[in-house]
Each structure stands twice: as structure tokens, then as C-alpha cells.
Amino acid sequence: DEEEAHAKSAVRLYAELLVTMKAWMSITEPTVPDILRGRLLQGVQNLVDLLHDAPEWVMSAATYRDPAEYRVVHAVNMCILSIALGHRIDLPRKGLMNLGMAALYADSGMRRIGVDLSMAVQPGSTAERRGIKEHPLQSAKEVLQTPALTRAQRDRLLVAYEHHTGRDGSGFPERIKGKPKHLFSTIVSIADQYDELTSDQHEVSGQSPSQALETMSKAAGFHDTRLLSI
Secondary structure, three states, X not given: XXXXXXXXXXXXXXXXXXXXXXXXXXXXXXXXXXXXHHHHHHHHHHHHHHHHHOHHHHHHHXXXXXXXXXXXXXXXXXXXXXXXXXXXXXXXXXXHHHHHHHHHHHOHHHHHOOOOOOOOOOOOOHHHHXXXXXXXXXXXXXXXXXXXXXXXXXXXXXXXXXXXXXXXXXXXXXXXXXXXXXXXXXXXXXXXXXXXXXXXXXXXXXXXXHHXXXXXXXXXXXXXXXHHHO
16 A cells, blocks of 8 residues: 555654664764764655655654654754755755755754753753754854865755844844855744744643744744745
8 A cells, every 4th residue: 555655654764864863962972973974864865755755744754742852853853844845945856855954964063062952951041041052053063074065065054053043133143244044044944943832842832833833923034934934
């Protein structure tokens, strides 16, 4: 049965990405092994292909939540939601793969922070605030582990740096002066906040999808309104 095959493929791909991202986040050495980068790239390629054949199953996978593994689940969900939004605006296959990888790298620097940003961290604590504000730069360092600065690497670098900055100049870190926010950064920002708002965190229940979109729409100037409506 084709539907059953698509469902199994979606679950398998999602699980494989979770396992790979968990391995990535668990590494304490400065450099991440190339084999993990290869596994992420293969997983994203497979997701892009499956999205064309069975978008409903790919999107269903992104509804998975696990507060105990929030950072890992959040990274994979951001990847899927970003690819889905890119697909809706007709990005080509190569663009979708680069977008998906950029989304996975966006929070990869969390492993460098030095504090456990899981549910064990007190919300609003100094450790949490420092980690959240610092992670875009640390994620950029993750991207720079690869010596060749290709266009795909530049895209990932910008997304890592910009995904918490608003189009109106708000957010963090400070916007790059005179440079508009990258399209991929804009997409990942939407996927990032949407998944964050709809997830349970620090014993606070996540919002419904409609509530999350309403919350995001009220942040005038931060998100691209056209992409948010899509």
C-alpha cells in the first residue's frame, strides 16, 4: 500500500534525523565528525524528495513533541517546516536542500553554550538568557567548521546569525547594517517561533497552531507578513 509506505518513510526519516541531531548535540569536542554532516545532508535530501510525493506525511511528522528532548526535536521540526514553506513558494530542489540544512544548523551552536538548555534550566535564569543570546554566534562557528565557503555555506552562516533578528531591526544579535535579511533566515525565523510556541516548555503548555500564528502576527515588523500568511 502506497500510503502505508509513505507513512513508514516519513517516520523513519524523522527518527533518523532525530538520532543524528542528538548525536551532534551530545558532542563535547570542538569539531563535529564529517559523518554526521553527511547523514544530515542525506536525511534532508530524502525529506525533500518525500515532500513532493507525500507532503501530508512529512508535515504530520513535524507535529511530534518531546519536552525531554526539546532542542533536538525543535531542530528537526524547524527543518521540516522551513522546507515546507520553501516548497510553497516554489523554491527549486537544491534551494530546498540548502534551506533544510540551514535550518538544522540554526540552533546547532547550543552544544557549545556550556549549560544544559533543557527543561532543567530555570526559565528566565541568567544561564538561559546567556545561552539563548549567545547561540546564533556559536551556530555560525559550527558552520565555519567546513573550510570551503560555498554559497550553501554562506546561506547557512547567515541563517545561523540572523534567525533571531527581526526585519525591523529587533531581536538579537545586532543586524548586519545595510544588508536585508536573507530569505532563508526569514523562513527559518517563522518555523523557529511557530514550533517554539506550539511546544510545551518549562511546564507551560504549548499554544494551538491558530493561537501561535495569532501571536506571531501581532509582532508587527519582526516577520515577513506575506510568508507568515502562507
